[in-house]
Amino acid sequence: MYQDFDRCYRAIGARDSRFDGWFVVAVHTTGIYCRPSCPARTPLPGNVAFHPSAAAAQRAGFRACKRCRPDASPGSPEWNVRGDLVARAMRLIDDGTVDRDGVPGLAARLGYTTRQIERVLQSELGAGPLALARAQRAQTARLLIESSALPLGDIAFAAGFSSVRQFNDTVRSVFGCPPSGLRRLTRTPAAVPGALTLRLPVRQPFDHHSLFAHLAATSAPGCEEVRDGSFRRTLRLPHGNGVVTLTPFPDQVRCTLRLDDFRDVTVATARCRRLLDLDADPLPVHDALAADPALDALVRAVPGRRIPRTVDEHELAIRVVLAQQVSTRAAGTHAARLVRDHGRPIIDPDGGLTHTFPSAGDLLGLDPQRLALPTARRSYLIGLIGALVDGSVVLDPGCDRAAARAQLSRLPGIGPWSTELIAMRGLGDPDAFPGGDLGVRRGAGRLGLPDDSAGLTARAERWRPWRSYATQYLWAALGADHPMNTWPPPKEAP
Structure with a gap:
């Protein structure tokens, strides 16, 4: 553009x-x-x-x-929509790959040489991966300077700089003043002791109600909870663990982070933005879906719906298998058992979170007999975990979505419903469509659309390339009394 x-x-x-x-x-x-x-x-x-x-x-x-x-400002929605090399590279840079593994590590993840990556990014974006990562470090530094009371020397390393001198030179070059000048210009807001509070900008319109309602309805006790109008969850990060509290407002989301290591602030922020789909551009979605008479009233009544995503692609895939052929509540119970038995303990002074969700590696030696699942689904879950660990299924911010679909479909028990949910919520594909989902079919039936999987999938062709967002509106058609459309959720009885 x-x-x-x-x-x-x-x-x-x-x-x-x-x-x-x-x-x-x-x-x-x-x-x-x-x-x-x-x-x-x-x-x-x-x-x-x-x-x-x-x-x-x-x-x-x-x-x-x-x-x-x-x-x-909000990130470019291009990197959510596109699936080419540039978009994959940008998603990995956003996740901190260059800071952790350098440009060779980025190239290896993408399957190209460093020279090719440099050439393609320079040609399309006017900057190579190092310059893009440098801009990200500068933004992280500014956030920490303005939002925390951390000493400037600590901020330098937390933002990913290799030295205080490099930190000073970059901030002076990018913002036109030294770090101390930025701090003098800013009145640090009142913060939770030991935590970092940030403002996550959003692109309007923003329907936070449906987004947070869905996250609340599908939460896994122990690693996720709703408390005082906020969605909270634990995070596994490159340098330690963390807890994030996300509080929605019409024009922003307040993000409060407690981190074991402040070097993880960039990655944690990026993953929270992905979880909430904050970089999406709702206007082309609105125009495309409102053109269908069946969806027009829903879209115009509540524009700006987002896709409830994930902070960890492996976690989402595991939870999708746990949710096969069971209710939303039962899926949460299965996930909570994994969290309790295999997650890593954390301390949460602000709430009731107890563990992180276990990584695929943590679950590799899982005894299938201890899973309260049908025998076939136990084997499906064990097969998926093994494939995630050995790399035969690659799910990460920079993976090729088409290749990931093909890899998943080759696993026993991973059918179209599971593959499309993983593509939609795990990989952020805006055109995924779980047409076999019972809630989607029921919502379609209420709108006078076909309520069988084949008929609805055929009808959804006119919603391309925004079928993931159409899915959110079909769920919305279930009504305000459905758990995934209720925010904040009803308080539990004492």
Whole structure:
């Protein structure tokens, strides 16, 4: 989009926040880059250039605007929709792969050489993987400076910098002042002792009600809970564990993190954004689905639905198998048993969380006789766990979605329903469609649509490439009394 000068210039003239994250505008006369909705005076056409990312603008020598903070805008929805090499690379960079494993590690995950990765990203985004990771570290540093009372030296290493000098130079280059200057400009908000509180921006419209209702209805006790109007869960992270509290508002989500190691703040934030599908662009979804008379009223009544996703693709796949042919409540009970018996204990001073969800490696030696499941489903679960551990099934932010579907479909007991749910909630595919889901079929029937799997799947062809979002509206058709449409959930009896 950034190559369409006229369209981009109209967007900044209208200060249209819908385009935040799609591109940034660099102003040659000031040396500053802004988000499209920046309230500053619109520069003359001859004085501006458009870049696809903050990293590209920084590489061209521009500093971030202190007024609109373009580095803190919602991420580009392109990386959710696209499944090509660039999108896969961006999702892995967002998950901290370059900081942990370097560019060679990123290339190995993608199955390409480092030279190919550099060339493709430079060609399309105007910046290579190191520059993109540097921009991400700078944003993390700013968040920590403005949202915590951590010493600046600790922030340098928590944000992923290899030295304090590199941290100082990067912050000065990107934001036009040293870290101490950023801290002086900001009044640190009141925070929970020992925790970090961040604001996660969203792209409007944002229907947080249905999103949080779904997460609450499918939660696994022990590693997830609803408390005081917030969704809380434990996290397994590269350097330790964490607990996140997510509180929704119409224009943002407040994210409070308790981490064993602050080096995990970037990864934890990225995974929370994925969990809530915050970088989605609801406008093309709205236009496409509202064009169908069967969905029009639902879409117009509550625009901005999101896909309830996951913080861990392996966890989601395991939980999908546990949920086969049982109720939502029973699936939560099965998941809670795994958490209690195989998860890693954590301390939660703010609530009742007790364990992390076990990794596939933690479950590798699982005794199938201890699973309260039918014999066939026990074998399906053990087979999936083994495939995740040995790499014959690859599920991660940068995996090839088509290849992942093929790998899953070769496993016994992983049929179309399971594959499509994993693709939708685990991999974030906007065009997945679990047409065999009982709730989806019932919702379709209430709207006068075919309520058999084959008929509904055929009818859903007109919703491409947004069938995952259509699924959310079909669930919504079940009514306000359905558990996945109730937020906050009813309080439990004492």
